[in-house]
Structure formats: C-alpha cells, structure tokens
Amino acid sequence: MSNELLDKIRELSKEFFKLPLEEKEKYSSEGDSIEGYGNDNTIRQGNFNWNDKLHLQVHPEHRRQLEFWPEKPQQFRTTLHEYSNKTKEVSETLFKAMSRSLKLDENHFFELWGDDKEDIIHARFNFYPLCPSANQVVGLKAHTDGSAITVLLQDKEIEGLQVLKDGQWFRVPIIPEAIIIHVGDQLEIASNGIFKSLVHKVVINPKCDRISLAMLPLPNPEKEIGPLKELITEDRPQMFKSLKDYGQIYFNYMASMERQINAVKINY
Numbered sequence: 001m002s003n004e005l006l007d008k009i010r011e012l013s014k015e016f017f018k019l020p021l022e023e024k025e026k027y028s029s030e031g032d033s034i035e036g037y038g039n040d041n042t043i044r045q046g047n048f049n050w051n052d053k054l055h056l057q058v059h060p061e062h063r064r065q066l067e068f069w070p071e072k073p074q075q076f077r078t079t080l081h082e083y084s085n086k087t088k089e090v091s092e093t094l095f096k097a098m099s100r101s102l103k104l105d106e107n108h109f110f111e112l113w114g115d116d117k118e119d120i121i122h123a124r125f126n127f128y129p130l131c132p133s134a135n136q137v138v139g140l141k142a143h144t145d146g147s148a149i150t151v152l153l154q155d156k157e158i159e160g161l162q163v164l165k166d167g168q169w170f171r172v173p174i175i176p177e178a179i180i181i182h183v184g185d186q187l188e189i190a191s192n193g194i195f196k197s198l199v200h201k202v203v204i205n206p207k208c209d210r211i212s213l214a215m216l217p218l219p220n221p222e223k224e225i226g227p228l229k230e231l232i233t234e235d236r237p238q239m240f241k242s243l244k245d246y247g248q249i250y251f252n253y254m255a256s257m258e259r260q261i262n263a264v265k266i267n268y
C-alpha cells in the first residue's frame with residue numbers, strides 16, 4: 001500500500017468524524033445492525049468505551065450497504081473502495097505466508113477467509129475524542145478481535161494502542177508508514193491455538209483526538225471454522241469446537257466475557 005493511500009484514508013476518516021453531528025447521524029446504526037455510525041454501543045464488561053465508530057462491511061462488494069457509506073467528505077467512498085481492495089491483497093498474502101510458516105499448503109487459511117465470494121471484510125473506523133481526565137476513561141477496553149486477523153492503520157501522530165504480553169502492557173509506537181497486523185480469535189481457533197489472538201486496549205490522550213482504522217477479515221458465515229486437522233496431534237489435542245458464524249458468538253458474549261473465545265474452547 002502506498003503512503004499516499006494511507007495518508008488519504010487517515011485524512012478522510014478524520015474529516016468524517018469532524019463533520020457536524022447531524023451530517024454523521026445520516027449514517028447512524030439502526031436497531032441491532034452493527035453497520036453505521038455511532039458510539040461504541042456495546043457495554044463491554046460493565047463499562048462504556050470512549051469511542052465513536054463508523055462500521056462498514058466492505059467485502060463482498062454485492063453486500064455493501066451503501067446507505068451507511070458517507071457521501072462527505074468527497075472521495076471517502078472511492079478511497080475506501082481502493083483501500084478495501086488493497087487490504088484484501090495484503091490479507092491473502094499473509095494467510096498464505098502464515099500457512100506456509102506452519103509447513104502447510106499455502107491455501108489452508110486462505111480457503112477459510114479469502115477465496116469465497118461470500119467471505120467478508122469489515123472496516124471499523126475509530127475516533128477517540130480527547131478527554132482532559134484521560135486516565136479515568138478507556139478508549140477501548142482490553143479485548144481480542146473476533147476476526148481472523150486485523151489489519152490496523154494507526155493515527156500518524158497520536159499514540160494510544162497497547163498490547164498485553166506476559167501479563168504486562170506495552171505501548172505500540174507510531175510508525176507512520178506501517179500497518180499493524182493482529183492475530184484475531186478465528187486464526188487462533190483455526191491454528192488450534194498455535195497463533196495467539198492479541199489482547200489489546202486503547203488509552204485516551206488528554207490533549208488530542210485520535211483515529212484508527214481496523215480492517216477485519218471474516219469468513220462467509222455459512223462456512224464451518226475449526227482447528228485444521230493437520231494441526232491436531234496427540235501433543236496438541238483439539239482446543240476449540242468447529243463452528244459457523246463466530247462473529248455472532250463474539251458479539252453475543254461481548255458484554256459478559258473478557259475473552260469470547262473461551263465460549264468455544266473444549267475443556268478436557
């Protein structure tokens with residue numbers, strides 16, 4: 001992806017969130033729909049997040065709900081279209097490389113999340129307003145993503161993302177020309193626990209707003225996802241159930257569980 005494209009999509013998302021509320025509310029989420037503009041309306045573990053979001057399904061193209069796609073700023077739609085296609089290419093390359101890294105045929109993961117015309121990519125634009133009492137609110141509480149992987153574009157100037165490793169939180173530095181890749185729950189499931197879904201959170205800056213854009217590849221909800229049989233061995237018995245539509249399970253357990261993946265774990 002070119003730096004120009006990264007800068008452009010960052011700029012356009014900032015411009016969108018800076019529009020007057022009544023303009024943004026033209027694209028508000030409706031009912032239970034995840035798509036559209038709004039606050040992070042799920043109570044995660046008893047608390048709200050200090051976060052505004054615009055959530056859009058970008059793939060497959062024939063399932064786009066354009067009524068949620070902002071017409072302002074100009075070029076938002078065309079740029080998101082371009083960015084989505086690039087994300088698809090990046091994620092395909094990664095799925096193949098990750099499969100090869102486990103000495104598997106390169107199509108194993110790609111077949112789950114990339115090669116079917118009903119496979120999905122969601123875009124989640126995040127906006128974190130500044131807060132003078134920044135240490136009393138959380139941008140996004142600690143969570144893992146329900147996707148296969150997450151292709152994350154961070155703000156160019158304002159840090160905020162933190163990741164959990166060995167029980168300690170680490171700040172993720174800003175590298176303007178870099179994209180961050182997380183492992184999500186579905187890759188942990190399909191790899192039978194070899195790849196670990198990343199626990200991460202977002203903190204708020206007291207003086208400046210922050211944006212980010214998470215692209216989330218998901219499978220066709222009709223497709224069954226489970227640990228690949230090649231990765232189930234005597235030493236590593238099957239850790240997760242096979243299931244359809246993990247996305248739905250993830251949202252069902254959002255409020256009640258710190259790690260939704262525990263809902264599909266096999267306990268021996």
Ligand SMILES: O=C(O)CCC(=O)C(=O)O
Pocket residue numbers: 124126140145152154160161200202211212213214
């Ligand atoms: O804002 C960030 O850097 C992370 C966003 C995130 O974790 C998410 O959208 O799931």
Ligand SMILES: [Fe+2]
Pocket residue numbers: 143144145200214
């Ligand atoms: Fe996340």
